[in-house]
Amino acid sequence: MGLLNFVPLVLALVLLAPVALAPISTTAYRTVTRVSLQTFGTYVRDSGRRRNRREEVLRAAHVGETYRLYASKTWVYGTLAAISGSILGVYVAGLVLATLSVSPTVLRSKLPTKLDFLADLVVVPSLSIGHLFVLLLFSSATVGLLGGRLTYWLRWEIPAYEWNTRARKIDSSLSRTVAFTYALSRSGMGMPDIMRILARNRDVYGEAAEEIAVGVKAMDLFGLDVLTAIRQMSRQSPSEKFEDFGENLASVLQSGRSLPSYLSEQYERYQRDAKAEQEAFLELLSVLAEGYVSLFVVGPLLLITILVIMGLMGIADTLRFLYLTAYLLIPLGNVGFVVYLDSITESLYISRENRTVPTATVPTVRRVSDPDAGRTVSDGGTTVSNAERLAAYDKFENVRTALTEPLRTVRENPDALLYLTVPLALLSTVVRLLPDLAAGTATIPSADDVVVQAALFVLGTYAVVQWNHRRRLKAIEAAIPDMLDRLASVNEAGMTVVESFRRMTKGDLGALNEELARMERDIEWGTDTATALRRFEDRIDTPTVTRVVSLVTNAMRASGDIGRVLRIAADDAQESKRLQRQREDEMMTYLIIIHLSFLIFLVIIGTLSAILVPALQNLPSGNAAGSPVTVGGLGNISTVNIHAYTVVFFHTALVQAVFSGFVAGKMGEGTVRDGAKHATAMLAIAYVAFLVIDFVVFS
Structure with missing residues (x-):
């Protein structure tokens, strides 16, 4: 039943x-x-x-x-x-x-x-x-x-x-899409071809290019002419700004007006809009930063204080609520905040997982000056061509580089370091805890030092290489506008694209010198310039470089005279750099606020652990009549597990340190990875603070 x-x-x-x-x-x-x-x-x-x-x-x-x-x-x-x-x-x-x-x-x-x-x-x-x-x-x-x-x-x-959501993303990516369209139109390319290129590069140019792809499908699948396709895609778009752009674009094409002239006007207009949107976005981030401090730092602090007082006074058993706050509410709240930040940031970061990068495995890839280029060589009875040797080299290049040049691998891809440090940290933790585990005396408090030190090792080493990696990428991106300007000048002087790039290697472009030298080696071995550029894009793997390479390689297909296109790309890269620098400068104030709020959090938690808990612990076990001690008649303190409260204070400070650090990185620099240095610093401060408390108060 x-x-x-x-x-x-x-x-x-x-x-x-x-x-x-x-x-x-x-x-x-x-x-x-x-x-x-x-x-x-x-x-x-x-x-x-x-x-x-x-x-x-x-x-x-x-x-x-x-x-x-x-x-x-x-x-x-x-x-x-x-x-x-x-x-x-x-x-x-x-x-x-x-x-x-x-x-x-x-x-x-x-x-x-x-x-x-x-x-x-x-x-x-x-x-x-x-x-x-x-x-x-x-x-x-x-x-x-x-x-x-x-x-x-x-x-x-x-x-x-x-x-x-799509309307917001279209508006934010429209200026880059118009810049791309304007540059290709200046190279002499027709609008249908530009639309098809944008459709193929919508992972680079975002939702605005995704809308262009709708028009391309209308032309290729349903046979619509370009004017009808543009009007149809603009009417179906959720963005009013894109709808106006599409309607005006169709009118310009129909009237025979100069397309580059119209796109130039639109490019300047959307650049001004991008500046206004950047200011609005920074205001939103400032509000979010203040909200984060209030909800996820001050809020848990007040809740913990109330729960601690209730628990230590014996009013109720609040340990379970403290565990819930420290191990669930604070992590979930911070993770949710980071996810929301990521959704409004709308980064156009293109990862290697969703981008196909060409490799130098075609038969034409060979050293031009090599007398054996193109010939077959007998190797133990097996006939092997140079192209096949290069194909095998490219196939195992990553493994070879990781084994022979580990520092270079880590410098270019900091995440690779985690494959070494995480297993080492886990192995160290197990080895150090093994005696307690074998004796059956292992407890969570006894493992705290070992786990925290292992976490500091992993976070600290990763923070160093990530900081160095980001500094290198910022230096490269800062040199991109100068490189494009020089390329434009050389190309406008009559040199070919290949000669222009070779000329660049003779100059001084700071962090770009090494990458330009690698591009020259690719070209010397017979790789075409477009492939060398895309391999350069894969090595740097930043939104600015990706957009520049996409623009230049497609412009090269239309014409060898790409000087004007390079000027536009330089202006776009310079504007992107300026907006990024403005955001970092504005958010520096709120990074300081997050650090200060964590320090206040740590001071109060440390005060509870260092002053309130010992004061209650040192109370006499009974009054004159021998009965259990009560404070204000609220409860029985002698039944409270004071050690458990001390442990949860420590864990709460550690959890808040790690998550506040990653939130600071996401808010200030745009990625959670960049929060590793903040998390390392906060975690080290919290750990040292409680070591001092434990030594001074409880020793």
Whole structure:
């Protein structure tokens, strides 16, 4: 009979199973689709007062389903959620009744003396069958309706949210896209070809290029002319700014007006807009920084202080709440804040995982001056060509470099260091804790020093190489505008692109000298200039270099005279550098605020651990009558586990140090990786502070 009570619950889960499996199972997806269209397909086709608006939202959000299918599924999901919620509502009511069905006597024995009046307030009166039926019916209807309505609302809100997100991303990337279009138009390339290049490089130029890809599909798949395709993609875009740009662009193309002249005006306009958006973004970051300090530093500090006072006074056992705060609430809050920061930052960082980088494995890649170039060589009875040797070299280049030049590998890719330091830290931790583990005396407090020192080793070494790596990349990006200006001057003087790059290696461009020398070696071995540039892009792997290389390589296909394109690329790179420097300068103030707020957090936590806890610990064990000590009549201090409070203070400070450091890096420099140095410094300060407290107070 006991198992039969859970049959409705199993039925509720079975109803939701196809919906949960639809994203990963083709069979479940087809089943849900078929049922949805058969059940609600006719209804949603013939009804819907907001249908036109919702259709626009679905198209702009790039939802891969028609309105009829999406709306039908929405009704099915809402219906299933309502039915399942109705069933779950009965169990919710039963659980509440079972939880509250406790006698007042038992409640009084569990509650502190000051709160025993609550025992009479939470007593559940005995219910008749009729009353119980009404209660269960009400709970079932309430949970069912809320579940169905919430599901229906979320299904339509998700595309609307995606609409707004894409509109914001399009606006932020439009200036770079217009600069790219303007530069290629100056090289003599036609608008259809420019659109196709943008569609192929939408991972570089973001959502604005993604909108251009819609027009390219309209031309290539449906045979529309360029004017109709541009107007169609602009009308379907969620961004009003992009819609205006597309409509004006179509008018310019139709009227025969100079396209480079129009794009030049738009480029300057969007540059001004980018400056205004940067200022608004910095204001938002400043508000977020202040909010972070209030919610995730001051807030937990106040909560911990209140819980500690209640616990140490014996009012209630607050250790579990302190554990929840230190090990769950603070980490989750900080992680959520970083995720939100990442969503509004909208970085165009292109990683190696989603970009194909050409390798020098084509037969034409050989040293020109080599007399054996292109010939086959007998090697132990096997005939091997130079191209095959180069292919094998490229295949194992990363492994060879990691083994023979580890410092260079770490300098170019700091994450590679973690493959060494993390196993070493884990091995060191296990070896140092092994005696305690073997003796069965290992505890969490006894492992604190070992774990913290291992964490400092991993974070500290990574922070050093990451700082050096970032400094190198910033120096390279700072030299990019000068390099482009010099290339433009040399190219405009009549030199070819290859000769221009070779000429650059004779000058002094600081951090770029080494990379230009490597590009020259690639070209010397027969690699074409475009491939050498893309290999340079892969080595640097920053948004500025990626955009420059994409622009230059595509301009080279249109014309060898790319001087004007290089000037535009230099101006764009210079403006990007200026905006980035402005952001770093503005955020320096808030980095200092985050560090100071952590120090205040540490001072208060340290004060609780160094002053309040020892003061209570040193109280006499009884009064004159020999009874347990109480303070103000609030509770019994002698029953409080003071050592546990000391340990949780220490752990809270360590957790706050690490997460505040990574948040500081994300907010001030744009990536969590750059927070390693802040996390290392804060963690070291917290660790040393508690070592001093332990030595001075508890020794």
